[in-house]
Amino acid sequence: MLVLDRAAYRYPGSSRWALPPTSLEVAPGRVVGVRGPNESGKTTLCLVASGLAPVAIGGELQGRVLIDGRPTLELRTDELAQCCGLLFDHPAAQLTGLHRTVEEEVAFGPCNLGLSPEAVVERTAEALRLLGLEDLAGRDPGHLSGGEAQLVALAGLLALRPPYLVLDEPVSRLDRDRSDRVATAVERLAAAGVGVLVTEHDEGFLARLCDAILDLGEGR
Amino acid sequence: MGVIREDGGVAAGPALRLAGAGGIAPVTRLALAVSGGGLGLAWGGWVAIAVAAGGAALALALGGARRLALAGLGLLPVVLSSLALNAFLPAGGGGVATALDALARLLAVTLPMTLLFAVTPAADLLADLEARGLDRRAVFVLGAALAAVPGTRERAAGVIEAQRARGLDTEGSWPRRVRGLLPLVGPLVIGSLIEVEERALALEVRAFAAPGRRTVLRRFPEGRWQRAARWALVGLLVGGVAARVALPLAGLPAPARVRPW
Amino acid sequence: MSPSLVRTLVLMPVAVALNIALGSTVQQALRLPIYMDSLGTVLTGVLGGPLAGMATGALTNLIWAYVLPAPLAAPTAGPFAITAAVIGLLAGAWGRLGLFRSRPVRDLRSLAAALGAAVAVAAVVAYTFGRAYASPRAFATNTGFDPRAFASSEVAFAIVIAAFAALAAWALFVRRDAGAVLALVAGLATGLVAALVSAPIAAFVFGGVTGFGGDLVIAAFRAAGASLYQATLEQGLLSDPLDKMIVCLLAFLVLSGLPRRVLARFPNGERLVESG
Numbered sequence: 001m002l003v004l005d006r007a008a009y010r011y012p013g014s015s016r017w018a019l020p021p022t023s024l025e026v027a028p029g030r031v032v033g034v035r036g037p038n039e040s041g042k043t044t045l046c047l048v049a050s051g052l053a054p055v056a057i058g059g060e061l062q063g064r065v066l067i068d069g070r071p072t073l074e075l076r077t078d079e080l081a082q083c084c085g086l087l088f089d090h091p092a093a094q095l096t097g098l099h100r101t102v103e104e105e106v107a108f109g110p111c112n113l114g115l116s117p118e119a120v121v122e123r124t125a126e127a128l129r130l131l132g133l134e135d136l137a138g139r140d141p142g143h144l145s146g147g148e149a150q151l152v153a154l155a156g157l158l159a160l161r162p163p164y165l166v167l168d169e170p171v172s173r174l175d176r177d178r179s180d181r182v183a184t185a186v187e188r189l190a191a192a193g194v195g196v197l198v199t200e201h202d203e204g205f206l207a208r209l210c211d212a213i214l215d216l217g218e219g220r
Numbered sequence: 221m222g223v224i225r226e227d228g229g230v231a232a233g234p235a236l237r238l239a240g241a242g243g244i245a246p247v248t249r250l251a252l253a254v255s256g257g258g259l260g261l262a263w264g265g266w267v268a269i270a271v272a273a274g275g276a277a278l279a280l281a282l283g284g285a286r287r288l289a290l291a292g293l294g295l296l297p298v299v300l301s302s303l304a305l306n307a308f309l310p311a312g313g314g315g316v317a318t319a320l321d322a323l324a325r326l327l328a329v330t331l332p333m334t335l336l337f338a339v340t341p342a343a344d345l346l347a348d349l350e351a352r353g354l355d356r357r358a359v360f361v362l363g364a365a366l367a368a369v370p371g372t373r374e375r376a377a378g379v380i381e382a383q384r385a386r387g388l389d390t391e392g393s394w395p396r397r398v399r400g401l402l403p404l405v406g407p408l409v410i411g412s413l414i415e416v417e418e419r420a421l422a423l424e425v426r427a428f429a430a431p432g433r434r435t436v437l438r439r440f441p442e443g444r445w446q447r448a449a450r451w452a453l454v455g456l457l458v459g460g461v462a463a464r465v466a467l468p469l470a471g472l473p474a475p476a477r478v479r480p481w
Numbered sequence: 482m483s484p485s486l487v488r489t490l491v492l493m494p495v496a497v498a499l500n501i502a503l504g505s506t507v508q509q510a511l512r513l514p515i516y517m518d519s520l521g522t523v524l525t526g527v528l529g530g531p532l533a534g535m536a537t538g539a540l541t542n543l544i545w546a547y548v549l550p551a552p553l554a555a556p557t558a559g560p561f562a563i564t565a566a567v568i569g570l571l572a573g574a575w576g577r578l579g580l581f582r583s584r585p586v587r588d589l590r591s592l593a594a595a596l597g598a599a600v601a602v603a604a605v606v607a608y609t610f611g612r613a614y615a616s617p618r619a620f621a622t623n624t625g626f627d628p629r630a631f632a633s634s635e636v637a638f639a640i641v642i643a644a645f646a647a648l649a650a651w652a653l654f655v656r657r658d659a660g661a662v663l664a665l666v667a668g669l670a671t672g673l674v675a676a677l678v679s680a681p682i683a684a685f686v687f688g689g690v691t692g693f694g695g696d697l698v699i700a701a702f703r704a705a706g707a708s709l710y711q712a713t714l715e716q717g718l719l720s721d722p723l724d725k726m727i728v729c730l731l732a733f734l735v736l737s738g739l740p741r742r743v744l745a746r747f748p749n750g751e752r753l754v755e756s757g
Contacts (some may be wrong), residue, residue, distance in 0.1 A: 256756075292553060292557045294741075305696065308677060324687060325685065329686065330556045333547040334556065347592070357482070362496055366544065368495060368498035369501055369544070370497075372499055372501070372503045375502070376506040380510050390512075401511065405735070406734070408499070408503070410739065412496075413524075415495065419495075428482075
């Protein structure tokens with residue numbers, strides 16, 4: 001279970017609480033949606049839920065964030081990456097730009113962990129299969145469309161096999177077609193037992209996928 | 221994507237790309253280029269000329285001649301300047317011989333290194349270095365630096381265009397151009413620095429900071445002779461430079477300058 | 482690997498690309514006699530420390546010279562990777578010493594520190610000038626240089642000091658930031674060291690020219706009687722301090738415009754932020 005227990009957060013050097021005290025739970029296989037106006041703290045919520053705030057970016061966390069019982073504050077960033085993947089809202093920032101093929105790009109995560117070459121190949125293939133991206137495997141990541149890049153970025157996270165995923169406005173920059181692909185992918189992931197937290201504007205997207213929807217800006 | 225296992229078998233995936241050009245591993249080529257350049261630089265004279273000539277010959281054989289020629293053209297202004305200055309204003313230590321000697325050193329340093337990257341993709345060299353133990357941090361920095369150059373130049377061109385449209389003067393007198401410094405440099409640098417935060421997070425979510433050795437998928441198998449050759453080259457470089465440094469200390473005369481007449 | 486180290490590792494390649502873009506695209510647009518290709522190196526040194534600065538500098542020159550394809554490649558930059566590394570190393574030292582921190586003029590203590598530093602630099606320069614260059618003969622005996630090069634050295638010194646004074650005045654009265662003066666001092670010192678390191682490289686590998694526009698200046702010094710090494714050094718002592726002062730001032734101005742949040746996450750960031 002991914003749990004936020006009255007978690008509030010403020011960025012380093014800031015006096016304002018970017019995320020007011022928030023509580024939510026994401027169980028394995030469930031999809032929880034979050035909506036709210038701009039500047040309501042959706043991105044901050046994503047950073048907090050994945051543990052990157054404050055572990056990677058500093059700042060102050062009040063309350064607790066637990067992933068399967070372990071407080072995020074006690075984990076290293078690589079441990080967090082294996083517990084809870086975070087997808088940014090624009091793939092350009094998320095793809096490393098260091099690899100010549102999609103396959104190598106997706107394999108980046110497992111390689112970082114030092115797994116055996118066979119395990120790396122297996123996880124990469126699995127991630128690509130789960131998202132229906134096998135035909136993109138040999139393509140140059142720098143020459144993908146926005147939607148394809150978003151899916152490749154997601155595959156890169158999935159290769160680490162996190163039990164939970166946090167998606168920050170995953171389809172805000174995509175057209176109908178690509179949004180559908182992402183939605184299908186999320187459905188498959190939930191069916192496979194991954195717990196998903198997704199923030200989005202797109203009401204249709206949220207309605208299709210989510211078992212529960214939270215409004216940021218309301219009380220808990 | 222194919223993976224060569226320790227026993228030589230191949231796991232899953234399409235064929236693996238191996239080093240081209242006669243199967244000489246990138247790291248061996250690096251050792252060759254560095255030792256050649258280093259010896260030429262230290263000794264000058266005929267050693268430097270031999271290294272430069274060797275580099276040029278290899279370039280013709282391997283197809284890197286065009287890039288070498290372009291590099292040579294890049295050096296031309298310096299070479300001409302040096303020859304002119306030393307021929308006409310030799311006061312105190314100049315002279316054409318000095319210019320030629322420096323030219324030989326310059327070519328010895330430039331040609332092998334340029335040739336190396338003309339025939340070896342930088343990504344291959346990095347993969348080979350990592351397979352042989354180069355730290356993941358260095359591999360990342362080297363790879364990312366190369367990848368970042370084209371995009372940053374484009375961004376710079378974009379900033380210049382945007383500021384010109386806002387009235388920035390890049391053609392006028394020099395005080396006006398100096399005033400153009402901060403409006404051009406500022407946005408470019410600030411944009412780059414703010415990007416750093418996001419890219420750092422992107423690495424973290426892919427477990428880049430994990431401890432231990434990374435998995436390397438591409439390997440460049442080689443005969444045992446290459447390992448021995450690399451050690452020999454390193455030894456040659458160290459010994460050669462040490463000998464050159466020790467010469468004046470031992471009271472022996474420096475090697476004769478190259479004179480074409 | 483700590484998050485701030487990851488940040489530095491990401492900064493380094495960004496800075497390398499920045500150096501090359503500034504030194505090619507921007508330099509060609511403005512056509513000023515400053516290179517600006519060390520701005521990224523200085524920023525990395527100040528933010529990430531001396532090692533990061535050194536690596537950024539060396540890598541910039543090596544990539545620019547040998548790895549990039551023509552027409553972008555600049556093979557003359559290769560041997561000067563040593564100079565670039567030294568610039569990065571020094572920037573790291575200046576950063577650690579807090580020389581790039583913003584110090585508004587209204588803070589009397591900072592103003593006093595800045596004025597003190599400027600006066601100290603001026604005094605050192607005046608003393609050096611007085612002792613070494615009191616006369617052509619003194620010049621020759623104290624520096625080992627040919628006395629005929631004396632007059633041109635005077636000119637070089639005068640130009641550099643005038644530029645320093647002008648920029649410092651701008652910093653104090655227009656910008657009202659005493660920290661900028663310290664950044665200028667750092668730039669002046671860096672430029673002097675860079676010239677000293679570059680001159681033997683230029684003499685040894687390039688036959689006493691630097692491969693850039695400064696060769697005309699070198700020719701002038703040579704015509705006045707200076708040797709290969711002296712002429713290159715004098716040209717360097719003229720152009721490098723000017724270039725590095727401007728680069729350090731630019732670095733300072735850029736850093737002072739960044740939010741504290743961005744700065745604080747770098748290893749050396751805390752020293753750039755005002756305490757309190």
